[in-house]
Structures are given as C-alpha cells and as structure tokens.
Amino acid sequence: MSSVLYDVPGPKARRVSLIGSIIGVIVIGGLLVLAVMTLAQQGIFDPKRWAVFQLPEVWALIAAGIGATLAAAAVSAVIAFPLGLLLCLMRISDNAWIRVPTRIVLEFLRGMPVVLMMLFVLLVFATSSFIAVVAGLVLYNSAIFAEIIRAGVQSLPKGQREAGLAIGLTSFQSRLTIELPQAIRRMLPSLVAQLVVLLKDTSLGYIVAYGELLRAVQVMADFLGPQYLFPVFFVAAAIYIAIDLAVSRLAIWLERRGSKRAAGGVAHVPVAGVPAAK
Amino acid sequence: MDVIIENLPQYWDGFLRTLFLSVISGIIALIVGTVLAAARVSPVAALRGFSMAYVEIVRNTPLTIAFFFAAVVLPRLGITFQQFEVAAIIALSAYTSAFIAEAVRSGVNSVPVGQAEAARSIGMKFSQVLSLIILPQALRTVIPPLINILIALVKNSSVAGAFYVLELFGQGKQLANANGDAVVWVLVGVAFFYLLITIPLGYLASVVERKVAIAR
Numbered sequence: 001m002s003s004v005l006y007d008v009p010g011p012k013a014r015r016v017s018l019i020g021s022i023i024g025v026i027v028i029g030g031l032l033v034l035a036v037m038t039l040a041q042q043g044i045f046d047p048k049r050w051a052v053f054q055l056p057e058v059w060a061l062i063a064a065g066i067g068a069t070l071a072a073a074a075v076s077a078v079i080a081f082p083l084g085l086l087l088c089l090m091r092i093s094d095n096a097w098i099r100v101p102t103r104i105v106l107e108f109l110r111g112m113p114v115v116l117m118m119l120f121v122l123l124v125f126a127t128s129s130f131i132a133v134v135a136g137l138v139l140y141n142s143a144i145f146a147e148i149i150r151a152g153v154q155s156l157p158k159g160q161r162e163a164g165l166a167i168g169l170t171s172f173q174s175r176l177t178i179e180l181p182q183a184i185r186r187m188l189p190s191l192v193a194q195l196v197v198l199l200k201d202t203s204l205g206y207i208v209a210y211g212e213l214l215r216a217v218q219v220m221a222d223f224l225g226p227q228y229l230f231p232v233f234f235v236a237a238a239i240y241i242a243i244d245l246a247v248s249r250l251a252i253w254l255e256r257r258g259s260k261r262a263a264g265g266v267a268h269v270p271v272a273g274v275p276a277a278k
Numbered sequence: 279m280d281v282i283i284e285n286l287p288q289y290w291d292g293f294l295r296t297l298f299l300s301v302i303s304g305i306i307a308l309i310v311g312t313v314l315a316a317a318r319v320s321p322v323a324a325l326r327g328f329s330m331a332y333v334e335i336v337r338n339t340p341l342t343i344a345f346f347f348a349a350v351v352l353p354r355l356g357i358t359f360q361q362f363e364v365a366a367i368i369a370l371s372a373y374t375s376a377f378i379a380e381a382v383r384s385g386v387n388s389v390p391v392g393q394a395e396a397a398r399s400i401g402m403k404f405s406q407v408l409s410l411i412i413l414p415q416a417l418r419t420v421i422p423p424l425i426n427i428l429i430a431l432v433k434n435s436s437v438a439g440a441f442y443v444l445e446l447f448g449q450g451k452q453l454a455n456a457n458g459d460a461v462v463w464v465l466v467g468v469a470f471f472y473l474l475i476t477i478p479l480g481y482l483a484s485v486v487e488r489k490v491a492i493a494r
Contacts, residue, residue: 004394005412006321006404013321021324028328035355042354111429111476112469113436116447120469123454123461196338203340207440214342233351237343244338 044230052228053235058220062232065216066239072130072212073199076137080198081191083138084145085180091150094171109143114201118208129210133202141198148190152183189255196247203240213240281460282467285453292449293471299363299435299445300475303370304428310371311378312417316408318383329379336376341437344369349441366438366445374431381423385416419490425483432475446471 009017039045052058090102109117118136121127127135156179164174184191206214217236221229282289317329336344348369349362359365389412397411417424439447450468454461 003319003321004391004398005319005407007398009321017322017324020322024324024328038355044354107477107480108473111433111473111480113433113447113472115436115440116450116465116468116472119447119451119454120465123465200338200340203342204437206342207437214340214346229350230354233346237339237347240343241335241339244340245334248338 039230043227049227050231052220052224052231058232061216061220062213062236062239065211065213065236066243068130068210068216069199069202069205069212069240069243072133072137072202072205072210073195076134076141076202077195077198079134080138080141081145083142084149087142087146088149088153089172089175089180091146092153092175106143106146109139110147112140114140115204115207118204122208129205129208132208133205133210133212136204136208137198137201140201141194144194144197145191148187148194149180149183151190152187153179155186156182189251192247192251192254196244196251199247200244279463281453281457281463282470285457285464285467288449288453289446289467289471292444292446292468293474295363295443295445296432296435296447296471297475299366299370299438299443300428300432303367303374303435304431306367306371307374307378307431308424310375312382312413314375314379315382315386316413318379319386319408321404333376333379336373337380339373341369341373341434342440344373345437345441348372362438362442366435366441366443370431370435370438373434374427377427377430378424381420381427382413382416384423385420386412388419389415421490422483422487425479425486429476429479429483432479433472436472 036045043049087102087106090098091106093099093102114136117139118132121135122129122132125131153175160178160182161174164178165171169177202212203214205212206218209215211219213236217229217232220232314329314332317325318333320326345366349365352365352368353359393411393415394407397407402410435445436447438445439449439451442448444452446468450465453464453467457464
C-alpha cells in the first residue's frame with residue numbers, strides 16, 4: 001500500500017505502527033469485553049433470555065417487521081421516483097410560472113424533517129400510520145430525486161439539447177427523449193444511494209407507531225417482558241443494518257458497472273466544481 | 279394561527295434546544311469526522327481499517343436505531359446520564375461524524391497529487407503533510423457538502439423528540455396533543471422554525487459553492 005501522502009514506511013516505522021496497532025486492538029477488544037461483562041452481570045446472556053428465539057411467534061413478528069419495513073420502502077420508492085421525474089421536469093421548465101413555484105415547493109420539502117411530514121399526514125388527515133409513513137417518505141424523497149436528476153441533466157454536454165432542438169424537437173420532447181434518459185443513467189449511483197436513505201428512513205415509522213422492525217421489537221418486549229428487549233433489539237438492529245449494507249453494496253456495484261458501460265460514464269457526485277476525484 | 283402566537287414561548291424553547299443539539303453535535307461530529315478521515319488515509323493499517331469499518335457500519339445504521347442504542351443500551355452499559363439531551367448528542371454526533379468523514383476524505387482525494395509530493399519532497403512527515411498542506415485545502419473544497427450534512431443534522435435532531443427530548447419536534451408533538459382542533463397550525467409553526475434554520479444554511483451552501491468554484 002503506497003500513497004502520495006507518505007513515504008513507504010521503513011522497518012522502524014513499520015515496527016512502531018505494528019505495536020501501535022496491537023495496542024489499539026487490545027484497547028478496543030478490552031472495551032468490548034468490559035461491555036460484554038457489564039451486560040453479563042445483568043444477566044443479558046442468560047440462555048433463558050435468548051430462548052425467545054426458539055419461539056416461532058418471535059420470528060414471525062420479526063418477519064412481519066421486516067415485511068412492513070420493506071413494504072413501506074418499496075411503495076414509497078415506486079411512487080417517489082415518477083413524482084421526482086415530474087418535479088424535475090417542472091423545475092427545469094422554460095415557463096417561469098411553472099419553474100419558480102416548483103422551486104419554492106422543493107426548497108420547502110427539502111428543508112423539513114421527514115418525521116414532521118409523517119406526523120403531519122398522520123394527525124391532519126387522520127390516516128393509518130402506513131399511509132403517513134409512505135406519504136412522508138414520498139414527499140421528501142421525490143424532492144431529492146428531482147434535485148439529483150436535475151443535477152444529471154445539467155451535467156450533460158450542452159450539445160445534446162442543442163442537437164435535439166436543431167432537428168426540430170420541441171423543448172419538452174428534447175428533455176424527455178434526449179436528456180432525461182442520459183441524466184438518469186449518469187445519476188444511477190446517486191439515485192440508488194438515495195434509495196438506501198429511503199430504506200433507512202422507514203425506521204422513522206417507529207415514531208409514528210408504524211409496525212416496522214423496531215416497533216415490532218418494542219411490541220414484543222412490552223408483551224414478553226422488558227428482559228427480552230436486549231436480545232431482540234440486537235437481532236433486529238443486525239438485520240436492519242445487514243439489509244442497508246446490502247443495498248449500499250448494490251449502489252457501489254452499479255457505479256463500477258456504470259462507469260464501464262454508460263456512455264460517458266456515470267457522473268461522480270459533483271463536489272463544488274472540483275474535478276471528480278480519481 | 280392564534281395557536282402559534284399563544285404558544286410562542288414553547289416554540290422558542292424548542293427552537294433553542296434544537297439549535298443547541300445541532301451546534302454541539304455538529305462541532306463534535308466535525309472534529310471526530312476529520313480525525314476519522316485522517317485515520318482513513320494514514321499509513322497505519324489498523325487505523326485505516328477501524329475508520330473504514332466505523333464509517334461503513336454507521337452510515338448504514340438507521341438513525342432511530344442509533345438513538346435507541348444511545349438512550350436505552352448505553353445506560354445499561356454503565357454510561358448513565360442525567361438528561362436525555364446527552365444521549366441525543368451522542369447519537370447525533372456519532373451518526374453525523376461518519377458522513378463528515380466521507381466528505382472530508384473525498385476532499386483529500388480532490389487535492390492535486392503534486393501538493394503532497396511537493397510537501398514530502400521538502401521533508402515533511404505524514405502528520406505535517408496532512409495538517410499543513412492537504413487538510414486546509416481539502417476542507418475548503420468540501421465546505422458546501424459539509425454544510426449540507428449539517429442541514430441534515432438539524433433535520434435529524436427531530437428524532438430526539440421521540441426520545442424524551444423536548445426540542446422543536448417534541449414540543450410540536452405536545453402542542454398537537456394539547457390543541458387537537460388546530461393541529462395544522464401547530465405543525466406549520468414547527469415547520470416554520472425548522473425552515474428558519476435550514477433555508478439560510480442551504481443558501482449559504484450555494485453561495486460558498488459558487489465562490490469556491492470561481493476560486494479554482
């Protein structure tokens with residue numbers, strides 16, 4: 001491993017870094033052992049507590065929680081993406097009467113916490129918590145999708161639109177048939193990354209009492225007794241993080257694949273006008 | 279509309295608490311995130327590995343689970359605190375620092391290679407190369423994304439309202455319960471106070487972005 005930031009380490013530097021690494025690993029390991037011991041003292045690792053996982057009902061509840069999480073994420077994504085496309089088209093419209101109000105709405109949606117939108121829909125429209133969660137996620141993420149796709153359209157070479165207009169397409173036809181397809185392909189990694197955020201944000205459903213994974217854990221702990229909260233929480237957190245990690249990996253894979261196949265490669269997340277990092 | 283004016287003291291109290299949570303967590307996250315980014319590019323393999331694992335896991339953890347961990351699990355581990363604000367600050371800064379580390383690392387990568395080469399060729403150590411040459415330039419280029427992360431932090435602090443902290447969202451929930459007939463206005467008031475923080479910050483980010491773009 002060599003880097004431009006430092007010289008290739010010599011034998012002395014390697015020895016120092018090895019000793020430092022070993023000490024670091026020991027310290028972290030020690031803290032972990034301490035944590036486990038503290039928990040063990042409170043009887044967290046009592047086999048009786050973990051015996052709940054022998055109950056099929058517990059797994060059924062966890063499965064229902066995962067199902068509810070994935071359902072909310074899937075429904076929101078399916079609605080938010082076309083809506084984001086539409087908002088993007090309105091945001092870059094030639095007509096100021098469409099463009100400016102859309103811009104204000106987008107600023108408004110992007111500036112608000114998702115939980116607040118969920119609570120708003122839940123209380124004001126007195127809907128089920130599922131609809132509240134989906135509505136909150138759709139409102140927020142369609143605004144983000146619109147901004148991502150807009151960044152993609154703006155990253156295209158000017159000639160694409162000019163050529164489209166030159167062969168007699170209307171402005172809208174050029175957007176729809178020339179620019180958007182390229183923009184979406186270029187922004188695919190960012191779009192999938194936003195999907196990960198959407199999936200993570202379903203956990204906010206916990207706050208509006210939607211029966212997603214974390215809420216299922218809470219319900220189970222209330223039902224079986226607080227001593228089971230820990231084991232079930234750890235299993236649920238591990239499942240949640242594993243799902244999110246898998247989707248993130250997909251995003252990275254798409255980016256690698258995209259940079260080989262998509263014409264002109266995928267756009268790297270633009271950082272303040274600085275050339276994309278290689 | 280009257281609901282907002284009548285309950286202005288509660289709103290103001292919640293607004294200040296949201297600001298407090300955001301500012302403290304933001305400062306901690308900026309420091310921890312920069313240290314994590316430095317660890318990520320350091321010559322010590324163990325530091326690189328630790329930083330990578332931390333960022334990868336925390337970025338993929340839902341915020342609600344982070345809060346649950348800080349508010350429920352940490353006290354069991356013997357880390358007790360008098361106020362739930364502390365738990366909120368722990369969760370928010372741990373969560374945000376992972377995003378800041380990623381942003382700073384991309385900034386480090388964007389600094390031209392010649393800068394580090396020149397610094398090394400005049401005999402600087404890694405710590406000097408990083409702190410005197412690379413980080414000052416890297417941080418400058420990533421200010422707009424950092425501001426966007428801080429905006430997300432302000433919005434994320436609303437989750438604290440569900441974990442016994444009476445910040446803007448928590449106050450809003452209470453007011454909504456107390457004023458069942460005027461829920462719309464109560465929540466519009468909450469939204470207004472959030473926008474009071476997030477929209478100016480967003481404006482700042484776009485101004486800085488334009489400035490930096492011209493400077494380069």
